[in-house]
Amino acid sequence: MSTSDPRAPIASASDPRTAVVIGGGISGLATAALLARDGYQVDLVEAREELGGRAGSWERDGFRFDTGPSWYLMPEVFDHFFRLLGTSSAEQLDLRPLDPGYRVLFEGYEEPLDLHASAARNADAFEEIEPGAGRRLAEYLDSAGNTYDLALKHFLYTSFTSLRGFLDPAVITRAPRLLALLAEPLERFVARRFRDPRLRQVLGYPAVFLGSSPDRTPSMYHLMSALDLTGGVQYPQGGFATLIDAVVRLAEREGVRLHTGTRATRILTAPSAAERGTRAQGPGALRHPQRLRRPEVQGAEVRTADGGHRTLRADVVVATADLHHVETALLPRPLQTYPEPWWRRRTSGPGAVLVLLGVRGELPQLQHHTLLFTRDWHENFGAIREGRVPSPASSYVCRPSATDPSVAPPGHENLFVLVPVPSDPSLGHGGEDGTGSPAVERIADEAIARLAEQAGVPDLAERIVVRRTVGPAEFAEDLGAWRGSMLGPAHTLRQSAFFRAGNASRRVTGLLYAGSSTLPGIGLPMCLISAELIAKRLRGDRSSAPLPEPAARTATSSGVDA
Template sequence: MPRPGTDPTASPADARADDSAVVVIGGGISGLATAALLAHDGWSVDLVEARDELGGRAGSWEQDGFRFDTGPSWYLMPEVFDHFFRLLGTSSAEQLDLRLLDPGYRVLYDGYEEPLDVHASAARNADAFERIEAGAGHRLVEYLDSAATTYDLALAHFLYTSFSALRGSLDPAVIARAPRLLTLLLQPLETFVARRFQDPRLRQVLGYPAVFLGSSPDRTPSMYHLMSALDLTGGVQYPQGGFARLIDAIVALAEREGVRLHTGTRATEILTTQRDTAGHRRRRSGPGALRGTDLPARDAEVQGVEVRTADGGHRTLRADVVVATADLHHVETTLLPRTLQTYPESWWRRRTSGPGAVLVMLGVRGPLPQLEHHTLFFTEDWRENFGAIRAGRVPSPASTYVCRPSATDPSVAPAGHENLFVLVPVPSDPSLGHGGVDGAGTPAIERIADEAIARIAEQAGIPDLDERVVVRRTVGPAEFSEDLGAWQGSMLGPAHTLRQSAFFRAGNASRRVRGLLYAGSSTLPGIGLPMCLISAELVAKRLRGDRSSAPLPEPAARTAGVGDET
């Protein structure tokens, strides 16, 4: 539904002096962030979301006093969130109540009685590695030094760029490290880790970041060992109120900037002008909104978006720019004619989807001290686990992730109860079926959930877990496909394989339609909440004509006080 108009107290950036119009398709975190940043720059912004609620994959569900996040649950790369909020004149500290988790997470392994707790301190983690394998503590210090250096290089030169200019790639810091960067791109993470550590438990901890990227350690470039600089050095944080609170904060900022949010409003077509029969472009009159942007001429130009409202009516929203943040496959193959698709169906047939997932939300009676806020259950034969998913088979047993936010946040469960979110990676195949409440999902989905609950009960030492469940809901790949338009029912998006990482990933501007841009996990820079925030900033940079590899400059008044806030 429509929301209030522009706040007269807001001070738009110099980037837009006219009332040029933007329509953002999709109300997930990337769509909301894009809308807020562009409105802050002076654009007149409408955001349309097909569902009745905002948040996309970062959704929530409530029943009987329990509130579950239905998507992201790891708060990593805090500096990306900090930077985004400062661009809008605020801060993470003002918007969120963040708690540092220590241990950040616990790992339980098949065949080993003792768990491994990963702490916020790199020194404590080095000691834990050393207890498992002689010499591994020192090697972890070296590994994390390499991860931190690579992470800093990525932030400075590769994450905040659309790769539309060579300047960032020709920076002396990049050139000096080019041979090593090439090796990190071409060598799988699995190999990189195995050359440094022998114990399978340590290899699994260091290979696990590939799962965050929708891939597996044998297919993910070792460049992504940089992610270990996040959880093994700085720890993992959690926003009180859950990740729904993060979405609420960005919604409020978007509204403050004057974004008009329309839920229950489905985009059905991206409207364009094309060349006429004489070969001339048919252009409407207007304020010349795209002068000075990083948007080269195309064969067509956006006019707006046709939408279907909740009451079944149709409406046209005029636009100088359309930013599609919904699933890229859905946008390209259903909202554009074939002649204007940059990424047609034939392109997707050569790409690799990330895994699907079965989600299990459990409200449990009584305490569960055996589980940390984040607990990972790793199978002994990891290769079989990943291989089964790639082959289209549900692994059994399956490596499983469990989030217990009630360990940190009492607001997510009634007193005397616990909140569990269980994620089981499965093939990205909508035909596996739907979930449901109280066991009402497709039988195959409920069997996967039953096996996961039994595995958690056995490995964590909670024999009566199933008997204590008072609320249960499952979600299957069919929901990801139907509710979120996710390509192949993937829970994350295209996997971060070599062919789908950095400048090989789908670009964020249509090559056929001028004024059509993309943001979100399907495009640059990739999967995850921080990446989605960066993708929103990349759109803002294009529309400012900024082709640098650096983040947008922050308001001076805010940056001067950063040290007082952190």
Template sequence: MNRRTTNPGTGSPPRAAASGPPADGSLRAPDGSRPSAVIIGGGISGLATAALLARDGHEVDLIEAREEVGGRAGSWERDGFRFDTGPSWYLMPEVFDHFLRLLGTSAAEELDLRPLDPAYRVLCEGYEEPLDLSASAARNADLFERIEPGAGLGLARYLDSAASTYDMALERFLYTSFTSPRSLLHPAVLARGPQLLRLLAEPLDRFVARRFRDPRLRQVLGYPAVFLGSSPDRTPSMYHLMSALDLTGGVQYPQGGFTELVDVIARLAVRHGARLHTGTRATRVLTEDHRGGRQRGAHLGGGPGRRAAARGVEIRTADGEVRELRADVVVATADLHHVETELLPRRLQTYPASWWSRRTPGPGAVLVLLGVRGALPELAHHTLLFTRDWDENFGALREGRVPSPASSYVCRPSATDPSVAPPGHENLFVLVPVPADASLGRGGVDGSGDPAIEEIAEEAIARLAAEAGIPDLTERIVVRRTIGPGEFAEDLGAWSGSMLGPAHTLRQSAFFRARNASRRVEGLLYAGSSTLPGIGLPMCLISAELVAKRMRGDRSSSPLPESEHVAGAPA
């Protein structure tokens, strides 16, 4: 699917026929009509929410301000190169499989997934030998043992704990909106209560340091904090569960890139009847003050202090027309800071500016997209470059300084996927974490970005060339584009220009994270990385499912059952 032509602009093309009856058999009103929902934002979470609600029998309209869907999971093409500009790690495959089965299909049917081995390569400053992390836990244990005697057994124990914690998270904490205490009072949770409290209280870096001495091993096990928009010293050690993903089952890659995943979910949303409108900006959430009468139920948001009910969204189309799109429910999947502070009046904001002033954004990023002539065997599909002084690196980010030298991440998808670069060329995506500060500026093509962004890019390219042993890298670059925090803030509405969303610190994780329903506006729900359960593509899919559960009044901590969906899947 060409995501630029999916129900574009102002029109409302003929709606695809909905498949089968509403899944729970209870959605039609007495007059035979179906409840309607407007979804703000066409990123992964918005598309996923549109697909699930349309599958459940709702009339769904999704509005996206940009001319293409995908949000942070975007793409850019030039001269035969195609770059993903967002997520690039396919982790938690069971979450993707479950979500697609809810829509009557599977990852095996929709995606051409390739296992990566090595899963990723690590280049540590001051060490000549790269570390290749494998899809095999046993081989990773052998690697750890070669570096530090006794660390092989230590890793096996660490991964056992990570896997057990991950299973507990899937079963009890990720698929719940915490509207009921039952998930926390389950016997399995109570039995592990003291251990879980310790994992919440102790930061990840200290948890790792008590088990391993070598700084390289500590970095490998602490790095997952960056996936969570945080740092190892501020991330609860509960998240050591992330190592159960990349060090045991390995990492996969969908051929065609992550743009293929976006297209799959968009296609499924349309197939189930959702209408997708690009080039259409939400300018205001329409509300109606409560004046007594029956309310629709706490599962649709609101609380004792609820003041209004959602009635739709005011939109501005690409040709400048302003009109109202009425609906029974509004689901905002755009950046929560933008939705709360820009689309609602102050009296109806659950999370006003004062709330955000006490929260911590994840880091910003400078992205460097490079088309390179010739082969680059020195790099794996995923390569991490770690600086020696991590404390300074993360400290600089917290203090609003750009670290120099900076740790960085490099993706070389052309190692696996020949479609992303012309023959005889390589495709590189370089990510440099920087402070979440939109004033750093915007990037550009061929060095035309703001000076601060281009300077960061130049240093990252030079360090990659030196650390990976590619002395002529700069001379071989034939395509170059940079993207800075300014684009994240202005083009995606990201709070402070963060590339990910609110960091997963203790105060911003699990039941402490922003909830997925307004307390002031009934029928206004939220999904995406700003809210439960958090950052990352799998979490965004789960956040969409949490909205579907709320719409059903399902307060369980379990995923939605798959059987009813598979049985009613479209042909």
């Protein structure tokens, strides 16, 4: 991958259709690619030397680890995004279906539960655990599928700037049902249908993907079970870094100038043209002076890797970095739409300790994805909310070497262990070979011991040949994550849909936001949609539908090299 010299000439603010994108995660890269496709001259600045943001990677001794997202869900969102750029998921990625999609190990139970791509097989598995649960799962998934389809058509691809989407007959007829789903927590919604605690945990776990817990997540999000329990889970061969590489290629193809090692230090603004005209004409010259006095964005000031400073002029700035950092560090207080007091009333998603392990020998006891659930979930989630590290803690284990031989040397396995913890940077940093902060390494040691016990691998610790940990302090310092959260603001009722932070500054014209902090929310598909919402805003498209895709190419058309 090549990056352009930040000192290279760029378009001035007087030229039409220029943009600066702050942040080189997937939302920033996708936004830059879409805007360049629409004719903008785009400069993207990324503070770190590598692109990808939370979707990072790390290599050592022949092991290659994803250090962020590892679930490929909502494939139709990826398909649509790639088609907007004249290509396809099939051209860009080597996707492999996982079946089972994942395995669950429950504290206190010997038998694991494997979840498949087939809804019928999952219903049979539920039925074996609880008589009648198979039929109820089929009904549950039917509701989840209908809710997901409605969300995809009316609520995900909108910035909620128009009521038109809410006036659709499909939404109006389902309004009472939707309001009920928003009002009832997911935990209660599931408990009314299933008695066995294992089944309740399987159906409540999607709340963790949303940075929340089942008792605080609206049951609207039961729609997520339509993703993994009916359509299955996929994996891009080579790891999720290949997804980032694909979007980088497309952005460069569209003409985006990528500047790594270039940190945005200030968003530049100036009085609006209307205000300048008002001053020239005298008081009362304009009918709505308050509306027209809003400053206009002028670009961004950046610091390069050698310590130099540059001013990148543009008439649009899209900040895709952590919204708390953008608002409180890059703008003066009078121009902040979301100042520090606003954040004090918000709920952060959990932090995480990541444990990257290279292991000698095979681990057939684990699937590609394995979840380890504690018996007392309320204590687990309650401890995190109260700022305590739960013990024992539920955890997630990814074993990509089960699918992808390129991520580990022959005869070895690659494990990524994620332990949700409080979003508290004071827990410290991680490190290689046990050199992280004491708190982080203790959490890692306990997670390894618990995995060894529950999965039946008693010699796991002795077989580890590569070990690296990552703590909440890295999320805060390397990614600018609010409170060191691994995901962003939790999807509670007050932080979902139209209650989530908007994607346009109310104080600065031409300043827009994308990424997991804003609409529509957390996760790779949501970040791709957030990029599309920016393109829609700048086109003046206030619909709730995805952007129209270009006409399909002929069989002889050439695509981008995958």
